[in-house]
Amino acid sequence: xxxxxxxxxxxxxxxxxxxxxxxxxxxxxxxxxxxxxxxxxxxxxxxxxxxxxxxxxxxxxxxxxxxxxxxxxxxxxxxxxxxxxxxxxxxxxxxxxxxxxxxxxxxxxxxxxxxxxxxxxxxxxxxxxxxxxxxxxxxxxxxxxxxxxxxxxxxxxxxxxxxxxxxxxxxxxxxxxxxxxxxxxxxxxxxxxxxxxxxxxxxxxxxxxxxxxxxxxxxxxxxxxxxxxxxxxxxxxxxxxxxxxxxxxxxxxxxxxxxxxxxxxxxxxxxxxxxxxxxxxxxxxxxxxxxxxxxxxxxxxxxxxxxxxxxxxxxxxxxxxxxxxxxxxxxxxxxxxxxxxxxxxxxxxxxxxxxxxxxxxxxxxxxxxxxxxxxxxxxxxxxxxxxxxxxxxxxxxxxxxxxxxxxxxxxxxxxxxxxxxxxxxxxxxxxxxxxxxxxxxxxxxxxxxxxxxxxxxxxxxxxxxxxxxx
Ligand code: URP
Ligand code: ZN
Ligand code: ZN
Numbered sequence: 001x002x003x004x005x006x007x008x009x010x011x012x013x014x015x016x017x018x019x020x021x022x023x024x025x026x027x028x029x030x031x032x033x034x035x036x037x038x039x040x041x042x043x044x045x046x047x048x049x050x051x052x053x054x055x056x057x058x059x060x061x062x063x064x065x066x067x068x069x070x071x072x073x074x075x076x077x078x079x080x081x082x083x084x085x086x087x088x089x090x091x092x093x094x095x096x097x098x099x100x101x102x103x104x105x106x107x108x109x110x111x112x113x114x115x116x117x118x119x120x121x122x123x124x125x126x127x128x129x130x131x132x133x134x135x136x137x138x139x140x141x142x143x144x145x146x147x148x149x150x151x152x153x154x155x156x157x158x159x160x161x162x163x164x165x166x167x168x169x170x171x172x173x174x175x176x177x178x179x180x181x182x183x184x185x186x187x188x189x190x191x192x193x194x195x196x197x198x199x200x201x202x203x204x205x206x207x208x209x210x211x212x213x214x215x216x217x218x219x220x221x222x223x224x225x226x227x228x229x230x231x232x233x234x235x236x237x238x239x240x241x242x243x244x245x246x247x248x249x250x251x252x253x254x255x256x257x258x259x260x261x262x263x264x265x266x267x268x269x270x271x272x273x274x275x276x277x278x279x280x281x282x283x284x285x286x287x288x289x290x291x292x293x294x295x296x297x298x299x300x301x302x303x304x305x306x307x308x309x310x311x312x313x314x315x316x317x318x319x320x321x322x323x324x325x326x327x328x329x330x331x332x333x334x335x336x337x338x339x340x341x342x343x344x345x346x347x348x349x350x351x352x353x354x355x356x357x358x359x360x361x362x363x364x365x366x367x368x369x370x371x372x373x374x375x376x377x378x379x380x381x382x383x384x385x386x387x388x389x390x391x392x393x394x395x396x397x398x399x400x401x402x403x404x405x406x407x408x409x410x411x412x413x414x415x416x417x418x419x420x421x422x423x424x425x426x427x428x429x430x431x432x433x434x435x436x437x438x439x440x441x442x443x444x445x446x447x448x449x450x451x452x453x454x455x456x457x458x459x460x461x462x463x464x465x466x467x468x469x470x
Contacts, residue, residue, distance in 0.1 A: 002044040003028065003036055007051055009440050013040060014056025014401060018063065018390050019372035027061060029397040032440040036393055054435055054442065056401045062371055064098025064128070064398030064438065065352045066389050068378035069247055069273060069320030071344060072102045072122075072130075076167065079342035083325040083418040088348055089126035089456055091416040093443050095349035096400035096433035098128045099388050099459070100323075101378070103159055105135040105168060112136050113146040116155050126456025128398070128438045131382055133157045133190060139174040147181050154460020156187040156383050159247065162229045163194040163295070172236060179242035186463030188381075189237075190245040190271075193229035193254070194221060194296060203339055214289035214335040218281040218297045223251045226296055230254045234261045234268060243267035243468045245381060248322050250276040250296040252306030259315045267468045269381060270315060272307060273322040274351045278358050279423055280304045290335035291328060291421050295343045311373065312365060318378045319355060321347035327419040346417045350410065350424055352400070357429040361404075381468075383461030397440035400433040408432070414447075 009029040016025045016037060025037040045051070072088040074081045083091070092100050104119040106112055116134050123130045132155045136143060147158070160175050161168045170178075179189045203220045206212045212220065230246060234257060237244035249255050249270045261268045275294065280301045283292040292298055299307075310316050324344020334340040352374060359365040379389025386395050410424040436444045443451050 002042050003038045004045055005035065006030065006045060006047070007035060009052040009054070009397065009437070010043060011054045011056050011061055011399060011401065014059045014061040016061045016391050017367050017371050018392070019368050019376040022368060027391060027399070029440045032397055034391055034393055034395050034397050037391065052442065054401060054437070059434065060402040060404055061391065062096065062400045062402050063375040063389050063391050064400055064436065065096050065374050066099045066378035066382070066384065067092060067097045067321050067323065067348055067351060068101045068271060068318050068382055070100040070102055070323045070348050074103065074105065074324055075107060076342060077340065079326060079330050081325040081342070081344065082327055085122045085125040085130065085456065086127065086454060087418045088323070088325070089128045089130065090449065091349040093127050093436050093438060094416050096352040096402065096436055097348060098398035098436065098438050099130065099384065100128070100348065101131045101133060101382050103133045103135060105159070106137055111142070111146060113150050116150050120458045123456055123458035125454050127443060127452070127454060128456050129459045130456060131384060131459050131461050133159045135159045135168065136174065136178050137168050137170050139177050143178070144181050147178070147185060151185045151187050156461045156464055157190050157245070158182060158187065159190045159192065161192045162233065163192065163196040163199060165196050165200065169196055172232065175233065176236045176240060179237060179244065180240045183240065183242035186465050188243045188245055188464050188468065190247050191233050192247050193226055193233055195225045195229040198222065198225040198228060212337050212339070214293050214338060214341065215284050217284050217289065217293050217338050218299065220338055221295060221297050223253065223299065223303065226251055227253045227257070230257050234258065234266065237268060238266045243464065245269045245271060247271050248273045248276065248296060250299050250307065251303050252310055255307065255310040255315050269317040271318045271320055272311065272316045273320050274347055274355055275322070275345050275423060277304065277308055277311065277319070278354055283423070288328065290331035290341065292345065292423055293331060293338060293341050293343055294322065294345050308363065311359065314369070316373060318381060319373045320378065321351040323348035325417055325419045328421055345423050346419045349415050349417050350422055353429055353432045354410065354424055354427065356431040361430045381464070383464050383467065384459060385467065387459070397437060399437045401435040402431060403434050404431045406430065406432055
């Protein structure tokens with residue numbers, strides 16, 4: 001029997017791709033949510049006035065991307081990245097991402113819960129929804145109550161750092177305490193792992209040898225600093241039976257440590273980020289090494305190949321952007337000393353198209369696995385599933401209608417991020433989002449912004465318990 005209920009929008013004729021299913025289906029939307037997936041051409045209604053139609057013939061219909069790692073207007077040292085929620089989410093939507101997870105990172109003297117409240121208040125400026133990771137730097141008696149209140153308000157993940165001493169670095173006992181507290185609250189710690197004592201020693205030696213500028217960046221943060229820190233944090237998580245998520249893992253060794261721990265029953269998860277899967281340290285020998293300064297740094301070509309293998313083997317749960325919108329002038333101003341540089345690369349807009357091209361088109365990654373790592377798992381591990389990350393009845397009507405065969409060159413001039421460069425300048429890319437729908441409304445189409453109305457909201461993450469069963 002034909003489906004006849006009234007709808008607002010229909011996406012006709014495409015191939016719907018979820019993590020665990022793909023096939024030809026028309027997608028029916030009402031009130032911002034998916035109402036049903038139906039056999040192509042079978043929807044009948046007495047009244048189709050006011051129904052928006054999107055012709056997706058020959059195209060893929062992907063769930064809107066969920067970027068689990070996106071810094072918006074992020075202050076580190078003396079630098080603040082250059083975007084606000086409107087700019088970051090506009091760029092996200094142009095790149096097929098319809099949910100971002102930003103960070104509320106305290107500056108010295110600030111309280112984690114206050115920073116969460118301040119950052120959450122910005123979400124309404126966005127063109128799409130957003131969620132947040134909190135951050136704890138120092139332990140004191142107020143932290144348990146602050147964590148209880150942020151989790152109750154729907155922020156269930158807390159980023160912690162084992163590097164950036166004097167800024168955001170937390171000591172191991174603080175990490176253990178936060179892990180234990182969050183374990184009991186249904187949340188999870190997300191850790192940036194680079195052993196700071198190893199890095200600072202290597203950097204001191206680099207300075208003495210006159211090798212501390214942007215072109216030396218990869219050497220100043222060695223792989224073994226990441227390996228050592230991941231091993232330590234895994235041991236803490238295992239000891240207290242807490243879940244743990246490793247952000248931006250950049251080496252196969254680090255991913256393998258997590259996979260081995262998972263096989264012992266530790267609830268441990270790997271996030272990779274786009275630039276570690278696509279670029280390598282040869283970028284630091286180019287004309288603009290400063291543009292590629294991020295932590296962990298870009299690694300050697302064999303390391304990149306090993307990390308890609310881990311994606312193919314299913315050991316990488318999520319792939320984020322680690323978007324940080326600094327521009328060339330900010331990066332150049334201190335490029336003689338990497339210790340003073342603003343770290344991070346712009347990428348919220350390029351994450352999905354570049355990875356579709358590199359992993360699916362060139363690398364043969366199954367489409368369902370791409371959707372799993374860029375949409376479904378980021379939603380799951382941030383307590384947003386099945387509202388986000390899947391096209392299914394009841395989920396938010398966030399889609400990227402995707403042309404899988406269009407080939408073009410990535411150019412910064414055609415992007416919307418609040419900076420003057422992309423690390424992928426000139427890269428030949430195949431596949432791009434054509435029409436992007438947010439909450440049932442087409443927001444971009446064929447490179448045009450159709451609807452600049454900021455309808456984004458902060459969304460509360462649910463408890464993670466069920467998502468964290470390995
Ligand atoms: O280089 C990076 N990753 N900058 C952003 C902050 C962080 O460590 O995630
Ligand atoms: Zn980090
Ligand atoms: Zn980051």
